[in-house]
Amino acid sequence: MSETGRPLVEAPADAVAGEVVLRLSDVVKTFPGVRALDGVQLEVRAGEVHCLLGQNGAGKSTLIKVLAGVHRPDSGLVEWRGQPVSFANPQAAMRAGIATIYQELDLVEDLSVAENAFLGHEPRSLGFIRRGHMARRTRQILGRLGHAEIPPGRMVRALPAAGKQVVSMARALSHEARLIIMDEPSAVLAHDEVDNLFRIVRELTAQGIAVIYISHRLEEIREIGDRVTVLKDGRTTAANLPARDTPTRDLVSRMTGRTIEYVFPERSADTTVGEKLLEVDGLTRSGEFADVSLTVAAGEIVGIAGLVGSGRSEVLETIYGARRAESGTVRMAGKALRPGSVGAAVRAGLGMAPEERKSQALLLGEPIYRNVTLATFARYARLGFTDIGKERAEADRIAESLEMRPRDVNRPVRTLSGGNQQKVVVGRWLLGGTRLLLLDEPTRGVDVGARAELYQVIRELAAQGVGVLLVSSEVPEVLGLADRVLVMREGRVVRTAPAAELDESTVLDLVMSGSLMEGAAA
Amino acid sequence: MSDSPPTTKLPAQSPPVDPAETEVAGHKASAGTARLSWWHGDGGDGARRNLALIGVLLILFVIGAATRSDLYSNPDWVWANMLSILKLASVVGVVTVGMTFVIIGGGIDLSVGAIVALAGVWCTTVATQSFGAAGMIFTAIVVGMAVGLVNGTLIAYGRLVPFIATLAMLVAARGLAAEISDKQTQISQNSTINGIASNSLLGIPLLVYILAAVVIAGWVLLNRTTFGRRTVAVGGNPEAARLAGINVKLHTVLLYVLSGLCCGIAAIMLTAQATSAQAAMANLYELDAIAAVIIGGTLLSGGRGTIVGSLLGVIIFATITNLFAINGLSTEAQNMVKGGIIVAAVLIQQVQFGSLSQFFRRNNRLTTS
Ligand SMILES: Nc1ncnc2c1ncn2[C@@H]1O[C@H](COP(=O)(O)OP(=O)(O)OP(=O)(O)O)[C@@H](O)[C@H]1O
Ligand SMILES: [Mg+2]
Numbered sequence: 001m002s003e004t005g006r007p008l009v010e011a012p013a014d015a016v017a018g019e020v021v022l023r024l025s026d027v028v029k030t031f032p033g034v035r036a037l038d039g040v041q042l043e044v045r046a047g048e049v050h051c052l053l054g055q056n057g058a059g060k061s062t063l064i065k066v067l068a069g070v071h072r073p074d075s076g077l078v079e080w081r082g083q084p085v086s087f088a089n090p091q092a093a094m095r096a097g098i099a100t101i102y103q104e105l106d107l108v109e110d111l112s113v114a115e116n117a118f119l120g121h122e123p124r125s126l127g128f129i130r131r132g133h134m135a136r137r138t139r140q141i142l143g144r145l146g147h148a149e150i151p152p153g154r155m156v157r158a159l160p161a162a163g164k165q166v167v168s169m170a171r172a173l174s175h176e177a178r179l180i181i182m183d184e185p186s187a188v189l190a191h192d193e194v195d196n197l198f199r200i201v202r203e204l205t206a207q208g209i210a211v212i213y214i215s216h217r218l219e220e221i222r223e224i225g226d227r228v229t230v231l232k233d234g235r236t237t238a239a240n241l242p243a244r245d246t247p248t249r250d251l252v253s254r255m256t257g258r259t260i261e262y263v264f265p266e267r268s269a270d271t272t273v274g275e276k277l278l279e280v281d282g283l284t285r286s287g288e289f290a291d292v293s294l295t296v297a298a299g300e301i302v303g304i305a306g307l308v309g310s311g312r313s314e315v316l317e318t319i320y321g322a323r324r325a326e327s328g329t330v331r332m333a334g335k336a337l338r339p340g341s342v343g344a345a346v347r348a349g350l351g352m353a354p355e356e357r358k359s360q361a362l363l364l365g366e367p368i369y370r371n372v373t374l375a376t377f378a379r380y381a382r383l384g385f386t387d388i389g390k391e392r393a394e395a396d397r398i399a400e401s402l403e404m405r406p407r408d409v410n411r412p413v414r415t416l417s418g419g420n421q422q423k424v425v426v427g428r429w430l431l432g433g434t435r436l437l438l439l440d441e442p443t444r445g446v447d448v449g450a451r452a453e454l455y456q457v458i459r460e461l462a463a464q465g466v467g468v469l470l471v472s473s474e475v476p477e478v479l480g481l482a483d484r485v486l487v488m489r490e491g492r493v494v495r496t497a498p499a500a501e502l503d504e505s506t507v508l509d510l511v512m513s514g515s516l517m518e519g520a521a522a
Numbered sequence: 523m524s525d526s527p528p529t530t531k532l533p534a535q536s537p538p539v540d541p542a543e544t545e546v547a548g549h550k551a552s553a554g555t556a557r558l559s560w561w562h563g564d565g566g567d568g569a570r571r572n573l574a575l576i577g578v579l580l581i582l583f584v585i586g587a588a589t590r591s592d593l594y595s596n597p598d599w600v601w602a603n604m605l606s607i608l609k610l611a612s613v614v615g616v617v618t619v620g621m622t623f624v625i626i627g628g629g630i631d632l633s634v635g636a637i638v639a640l641a642g643v644w645c646t647t648v649a650t651q652s653f654g655a656a657g658m659i660f661t662a663i664v665v666g667m668a669v670g671l672v673n674g675t676l677i678a679y680g681r682l683v684p685f686i687a688t689l690a691m692l693v694a695a696r697g698l699a700a701e702i703s704d705k706q707t708q709i710s711q712n713s714t715i716n717g718i719a720s721n722s723l724l725g726i727p728l729l730v731y732i733l734a735a736v737v738i739a740g741w742v743l744l745n746r747t748t749f750g751r752r753t754v755a756v757g758g759n760p761e762a763a764r765l766a767g768i769n770v771k772l773h774t775v776l777l778y779v780l781s782g783l784c785c786g787i788a789a790i791m792l793t794a795q796a797t798s799a800q801a802a803m804a805n806l807y808e809l810d811a812i813a814a815v816i817i818g819g820t821l822l823s824g825g826r827g828t829i830v831g832s833l834l835g836v837i838i839f840a841t842i843t844n845l846f847a848i849n850g851l852s853t854e855a856q857n858m859v860k861g862g863i864i865v866a867a868v869l870i871q872q873v874q875f876g877s878l879s880q881f882f883r884r885n886n887r888l889t890t891s
Contacts, residue, residue: 345767352765364758366758374763375767384747384749386750428766
């Protein structure tokens, strides 16, 4: 059999497009103190892309974990291809033909790409893993995913975030699946990557495979989706809406119970900015970025646009002292910052919300309030004794302004939905005392409503004189929020201009070219 | 679109369309169980496990009473026996408090027994004893902290794996102790020091007071201070701690210094008990301390743990030792039981109570295809 002629996924021979493969009725799932699913209805047909919409904490991830055998429902019926089922574990769901790409990446960092792709179902003969075969299949899947440049033997730890996302897609595709569930797969992907993803999704559905697709980006759902089911507070509020024709305000109102008109707060007429706060001059780290110079004034929001791997996150981390620059200087309010010292940066008033919430920002087992005050608890302490009451009150304030739910700040962060965890990460630096805010993909996984709140909060901070340096893969976000935009490509700033002088297609043209591995390999 | 709710301009706070519906579902459900939520929720995790440990202690007590009903029928003996268990637990208990911090902070300290021996030997040299009790205590504590400083520096700045660094220190410190003592047993001539082990206050041995003081100080340090908060952060997610501006390396060093400090205190206590010190003292204390920490529910991977749990772990071990002693049984059998208890404790940690009850619930209700 020729390697190239093989389909991406072995489509089950008896898959009939249009037939209902999955039906959920009245599914309920409770966690201690939370009714995550409260009677969910869902119907998925073979060959369709069924989108799940809902606010942060609506129960989308819980629902797909029920389907994937991670959780078992308390009550309700799950019918898979006409049979009532209850998967005892994820393996059982996979055997039944349900493959899942989880919202939080679940890769083993110290295994290779190929080992991760085939984790738990390695091709074997006589008890030995057929490594060559596994590497070949992995290379083939990666090739079809448009990422032939990722070596199957590379440790997953060495890959950038988007590369990891590709590997977890490869894992889902390594199964013979009839239903592939994707929980916010595009959250970590750049523009061109998303196009790639959609091409794959179309290939899958053309073979009669059903796809459940979760995203907070409505424009994606319009482009790829067939039907939409909306969840709110664990309940289905609308089922099987046509994805292309349902008006946005209708979708949003069913999700949130209200209508959102302006996502981006209007700029205030007063565009004067304060004195220079951050001055970066000739910053260089070989293999990551070179000769980056930029300034952020008090009250100014500066956006950095660029592909994943263009060096944006690395620039931010270097300014923050989390990486040490090889040359160049960072000055904050006129004073040079000690290179490679996060402590010095924080003392000078810098704060950074990093890109990867789970590995870089959160103590998952600790309560929300302790995560919110992770950078500031010492400030509330007296003689080394922490003031928990004050910390809770401050965290409460943040939870309120960012619409965190549940509002109870004593809950462990682990039990929060992905979008709500993201709010904790950003909220940490909104407590006051931050003079320059570095935001790396601040709205990753955050729903439409909360996103608007977050933008508003950022604007208000700027109005109070805080400088903001924002990195985002979403060009509209950069253009809508920033006063001034830097475009980065392959580790260099290729354009600096006021946001008003740029439009989306100009930025995309500047940003494109260069692939995932080029930026990260060195 | 007749059913769409009134348009509101974001981000102005808009009144929800249906207040009852926008209330987070969980808040409604949790109202009735709010009082029990500490038990079901994650916050009660440590408390729950500690209650289980107290249950184990009660079982051991019942076993004792059943096997030696003659002794247990005398309340005075029972009281005296409890005090002797606490006294037995005191030295390892102090070491375990330091170990708990190191393990919550994501490390491990295999050198604690060796540090106790080195500190004990150093503080009982003829030269040191000439400075009196204060000189001996000072020496033991400084030696303990100095060794901890070396451990911590090697690990934080030399980037050695804690297991390797402290294993090397275990060997080296015992070697140095043998060198200093010339492999002899050094008698403590100081009656103040020796009195720490033999004297009581209000009927309770001084050693038990020291244990109580160290445990309370440890509890406050872990749960009420910025130091404790940093410890949990550094152990739970070092990268997140670093990016939040915490000096992870410095804190790591401090954790090993703290462990060394506890070893120094333990060295005085043990020297007082034996009225002497030698290079082989406190043998395998590292295993007792680590085992107690594990039984106490502290995650070996760091980021979570309790002082009270560790204390209960130490007391459980001492009670087992006592149980075997009063029944005249061999120490071999005793070690086997201890090993079994460690395994059982770890198994209980893996099958958490929450998932266990879930397990029972689902097996009652659902049918599997
Ligand atoms: N393990 C858990 N323990 C307790 N509560 C949980 C747990 N997992 C999820 N929850 C709660 O269940 C609710 C639904 O969460 P879920 O992750 O399904 O939301 P989501 O719709 O995926 O949101 P997002 O868009 O932010 O990813 C939330 O209130 C969350 O706090
Ligand atoms: Mg989710």
